[in-house]
Amino acid sequence: MEIKDVVKEKYGQAALRVATGGSSCCGATANLDGCGVDPITSHLYDANQTGQIPAEAVKASLGCGNPTALANLKPGEIVLDLGSGGGIDVLLSARRVGPTGKAYGLDMTDEMLALARENQRKAGVENVEFLKGEIESVPLPDDSVDVVISNCVINLSADKDRVLRETFRVLKPGGRFAVSDVVVRGDVPEQVRRSMEMWVGCIAGALHDHEYIAKLAKAGFHDIDIEPTRVYSIEDARQFLTGEGIDVDAVAPLVENKFMSAFIRALKPASKECCGPACCG
Ligand SMILES: C[S@@+](CC[C@H](N)C(=O)[O-])C[C@H]1O[C@@H](n2cnc3c(N)ncnc32)[C@H](O)[C@@H]1O
Secondary structure, eight states: OOHHHHHHHHHHHHHHHHHTTOOOOOSTTTTSSSSTTOTTTTTOSOHHHHTTSOHHHHHTOOOSSOHHHHSOOOTTOEEEEESOTTSHHHHHHHHHHOTTSEEEEEESOHHHHHHHHHHHHHHTOOSEEEEESBTTBOSSOTTOEEEEEEESOGGGOSOHHHHHHHHHHHEEEEEEEEEEEEEEOSOOOHHHHHHHHHHHHSSOOOEEHHHHHHHHHHHTOEEEEEEEEEEOOHHHHHHHHHHTTOOHHHHHHHHTTTEEEEEEEEEOOSSOOOOSTTSOO
């Protein structure tokens, strides 16, 4: 099975669990009723934000950060959320950009799109459109979006260079990349790394911080910055790692504080390279 099919199946199941009143969690706490104790997905949004959207959209949240709080969205802007899931960040963005702006959500999983559209209906917001498609091939024209957000999705892609190229393509000149994602800092043994990634994100392929920066620069971005928002302790993952047969005390020094959720920002240059006084701008 391709990674994409596995991801689709996992998140399709998570969407169905939420739609039937269960938990959206698909990582460490999948069998619990709600993500209340999950150190990754819980308490990402403040009461002011959760009060603006339906409870079902909050319950469907599967992110690892809060890009809408950090993206500095302004009225009238066009926002695209890569891997929009149950739609929490799209609905919050739509409120921030107001009726003169628009928020797109893009997701490849039918069950998630159905959940997101139902949440949009409950929220009663009109400046929202959920698109079916893959983040490696965004179904929007060049230079059409002011801000690309995403919440714990790019780590799931098997072709991150393509995702970043596509993001760069759809952003307007001067457009902003404002993404929450899981990032690794420093070296971690392969088996432990795979288990930690399973703990954090069900099926994840987190990049090292320096890889993320290099890939963004290769795609054409500048002003790149990675700001940790939650750094995970080995204790957060102890139960899960023990279940995976890992001697937690032995590996602790190799893992401690190396996995984190981070806010990653970057800019698309405001104008093409100057070719003369007449063609700058
Ligand atoms: C971890 S969930 C995050 C959902 C949402 N961003 C949130 O914060 O709740 C990942 C979502 O990304 C979608 N996804 C994963 N890989 C994708 C891809 N390559 N193209 C489009 N959607 C993808 C999944 O279907 C799922 O809805």
